[in-house]
Each structure stands twice: as C-alpha cells, then as structure tokens.
Amino acid sequence: MHKNQLLGKYGEDRAADYFLNLGYEVIDRNWRCAEGEIDLITFKTGRFVFTEVKTRSGRGYGHPFEAITAQKVQRMRRLVALWCEQREKTGESVLGKKVRLDAISVLVTNGKVAIEHLKQVY
Numbered sequence: 540m541h542k543n544q545l546l547g548k549y550g551e552d553r554a555a556d557y558f559l560n561l562g563y564e565v566i567d568r569n570w571r572c573a574e575g576e577i578d579l580i581t582f583k584t585g586r587f588v589f590t591e592v593k594t595r596s597g598r599g600y601g602h603p604f605e606a607i608t609a610q611k612v613q614r615m616r617r618l619v620a621l622w623c624e625q626r627e628k629t630g631e632s633v634l635g636k637k638v639r640l641d642a643i644s645v646l647v648t649n650g651k652v653a654i655e656h657l658k659q660v661y
Contacts, residue, residue: 550594550645586637603644
C-alpha cells in the first residue's frame with residue numbers, strides 16, 4: 540500500500556472512531572460503485588450520515604477541507620442517491636430516514652491528530 544493510501548486509511552479509521560465515540564453506528568466504509576466512493580456511512584437516531592474524509596500530514600497542500608470542491612459535493616450527492624437506491628433494491632428500506640452529507644478533516648502533525656467535523660456540507 541502506498542504511503543498516501545496508508546495515511547488515508549489511518550484518517551478514515553480515526554473518523555470512524557470519532558463517530559463511534561459519538562454513539563453512531565458505522566454502516567459502511569469505502570462503499571464503491573461505478574460513479575465513485577463514499578468514505579464512511581454512519582447512522583444515529585433515524586439519520587444516515589455520508590462522510591467524505593480528507594487526511595493530510597501537514598498543511599503544505601492547504602487545509603484538508605480545501606480538497607472538497609463543488610464538483611466533489613455534487614458527486615457525493617449522486618453517490619448518496621445511488622447508495623439509497625441499492626439499499627432499496629436489497630429490501631433494506633431507507634424511506635423515512637433522514638440523510639446528511641458531512642466532511643471530516645484529519646490533520647496528522649508531529650504525532651498529534653486533529654479532527655474537524657463539518658455537518659451538512661451540501
């Protein structure tokens with residue numbers, strides 16, 4: 540696995556832990572389809588939360604949230620719809636459930652991990 544892939548997986552692991560500590564259930568990680576990937580899908584009190592996780596080992600390339608462009612948000616919205624459609628086809632209804640699109644920034648510097656959480660990024 541490439542160094543950036545390891546860092547990304549580490550960040551996704553920290554984001555999953557963050558949600559678990561807040562009482563969310565992790566439903567899916569790295570869900571993929573032909574259109575792309577959703578990093579993390581969690582659930583709590585009638586709401587599915589679809590999360591884009593951006594991890595950096597410094598600010599040399601800017602803040603992790605800067606990598607989430609308008610095009611990325613549009614693609615995430617399409618992916619959420621596709622995920623919901625797939626769940627319906629397998630008989631796992633998501634009707635009546637709320638959805639939210641979030642972003643998590645994981646910044647790893649000097650052995651310290653800083654997590655920022657943006658809710659409803661669309």
